[in-house]
Amino acid sequence: MATRSGKGLLVLCFLLLLLLVSSSQARRLTARQHFEVRKHLKRLNKTPIKTIESPDGDLIDCVHPYHQPAFDHPFLKNHTIQMQPSFHPDRMFGTSMVESSTEKSDITQLWHTNGRCPDGTIPIRRTTKEDVLRASSVKRFGKKSHRSIPRPISINPDLVNENGHQHAIAYVEGDKFYGAKATINVWQPKIQQSNEFSLSQLWILGGSFGQDLNSIEAGWQVSPDLYGDNNTRLFTYWTSDAYQATGCYNLLCSGFIQINSQIAMGASISPISGFGGSQYDISILVWKDPKQGNWWMQFGNDYVLGYWPSFLFSYLADSATMIEWGGEVVNSEPDGEHTSTQMGSGHFPDEGFGKASYFRNIQIVDSSNNLRAPKDIGTFTEQSSCYDVQNGNNGEWGNYFYYGGPGKNPNCP
Numbered sequence: 217m218a219t220r221s222g223k224g225l226l227v228l229c230f231l232l233l234l235l236l237v238s239s240s241q242a243r244r245l246t247a248r249q250h251f252e253v254r255k256h257l258k259r260l261n262k263t264p265i266k267t268i269e270s271p272d273g274d275l276i277d278c279v280h281p282y283h284q285p286a287f288d289h290p291f292l293k294n295h296t297i298q299m300q301p302s303f304h305p306d307r308m309f310g311t312s313m314v315e316s317s318t319e320k321s322d323i324t325q326l327w328h329t330n331g332r333c334p335d336g337t338i339p340i341r342r343t344t345k346e347d348v349l350r351a352s353s354v355k356r357f358g359k360k361s362h363r364s365i366p367r368p369i370s371i372n373p374d375l376v377n378e379n380g381h382q383h384a385i386a387y388v389e390g391d392k393f394y395g396a397k398a399t400i401n402v403w404q405p406k407i408q409q410s411n412e413f414s415l416s417q418l419w420i421l422g423g424s425f426g427q428d429l430n431s432i433e434a435g436w437q438v439s440p441d442l443y444g445d446n447n448t449r450l451f452t453y454w455t456s457d458a459y460q461a462t463g464c465y466n467l468l469c470s471g472f473i474q475i476n477s478q479i480a481m482g483a484s485i486s487p488i489s490g491f492g493g494s495q496y497d498i499s500i501l502v503w504k505d506p507k508q509g510n511w512w513m514q515f516g517n518d519y520v521l522g523y524w525p526s527f528l529f530s531y532l533a534d535s536a537t538m539i540e541w542g543g544e545v546v547n548s549e550p551d552g553e554h555t556s557t558q559m560g561s562g563h564f565p566d567e568g569f570g571k572a573s574y575f576r577n578i579q580i581v582d583s584s585n586n587l588r589a590p591k592d593i594g595t596f597t598e599q600s601s602c603y604d605v606q607n608g609n610n611g612e613w614g615n616y617f618y619y620g621g622p623g624k625n626p627n628c629p
């Protein structure tokens with residue numbers, strides 16, 4: 217009896233010891249993680265001059281331009297911010313006539329309802345601890361997965377489900393491009409699972425679709441993991457190594473230099489188009505400054521947001537070789553099953569205006585720095601029964617396409 221309970225006690229002690237050791241290890245790990253998260257937040261969140269609380273819960277920090285994350289980059293230590301591009305393809309060549317013929321867009325950002333940043337500052341969406349903890353790791357926070365590589369040419373159908381990313385896009389290739397423009401209809405697609413996203417954007421691409429892809433991207437997105445909600449947000453992205461070590465969304469790493477005091481990257485867009493109701497769209501123009509080589513971005517007709525310095529890139533330091541416009545979603549369902557995450561409005565292109573989402577007046581900047589209609593536009597989708605794309609051309613909308621879909625449906629199981 218006594219020896220048995222003694223043995224029992226010994227086993228109990230041993231188990232307790234094991235528990236103690238493992239729990240203290242767990243605590244150490246967590247403490248280290250917390251330390252890393254805190255360090256990362258300190259890097260991203262700069263001391264604000266003023267903070268505006270958005271109705272969606274975002275904190276928008278108004279920060280001195282020279283304190284933005286770009287200036288943590290060693291190459292930018294002595295950089296003088298360019299307050300304007302040396303060249304603007306739209307204003308020079310009067311293509312904004314296209315815009316004036318349609319209703320003036322009153323689209324803006326939700327946080328404006330509670331205030332504005334003072335002149336001489338830039339608005340930055342504050343990153344929270346929760347934002348970082350939702351990422352698979354501190355290192356991956358703010359980055360797209362390597363599987364994001366858009367691959368419209370010679371896609372291997374076997375890879376479609378393994379890849380998990382699905383597109384419905386229009387594209388041009390086989391020339392030198394110095395920018396692109398589009399007016400994009402804004403929606404709030406439903407996301408089935410928080411680790412999926414749905415976005416609509418343009419891609420400025422250079423290099424091969426292997427390890428060295430250079431990409432500049434801008435548009436709107438719904439990404440619960442990145443932002444912690446289902447709001448539609450303005451975003452940018454860049455990478456110079458196919459989404460591996462370089463690049464990030466918005467201002468979540470050193471790269472993009474913002475000059476604009478009114479528009480915050482990653483902040484919610486408002487209002488959103490309604491099915492069969494009012495339609496709202498945003499214009500995005502990205503172009504290469506022929507003198508300095510930097511890639512500039514403009515939102516709407518009024519907001520020049522800033523630029524990606526040329527030195528961030530290899531191929532794009534010269535020019536782009538491909539432009540894409542359209543939607544992308546992540547399907548996280550295994551075994552060929554399909555997610556019900558929507559692309560665009562969640563409706564197919566053939567439903568048309570007011571129901572399907574669109575890109576209109578898509579244009580490229582050519583080697584003479586003129587904005588003009590692209591030639592030989594191709595379209596691509598992995599599975600048109602899930603998400604589809606249909607392009608067209610008319611006087612007012614120039615080159616346009618409708619795109620999107622519901623994902624999972626009887627024809628897309």
Ligand SMILES: *[C@@H]1O[C@H](CO)[C@@H](O)[C@H](O)[C@H]1NC(C)=O
Nearest residue numbers: 289290291292293294295296
């Ligand atoms: C910045 O300027 C200082 C002083 O002129 C110089 O010593 C340094 O090399 C410069 N750094 C870079 C990255 O250009």
Ligand SMILES: *[C@@H]1O[C@H](CO)[C@@H](O)[C@H](O)[C@H]1NC(C)=O
Nearest residue numbers: 406407408409440444445446
């Ligand atoms: C986002 O939408 C999904 C359904 O589409 C819902 O389950 C989830 O709770 C929403 N998340 C937030 C943060 O509102």
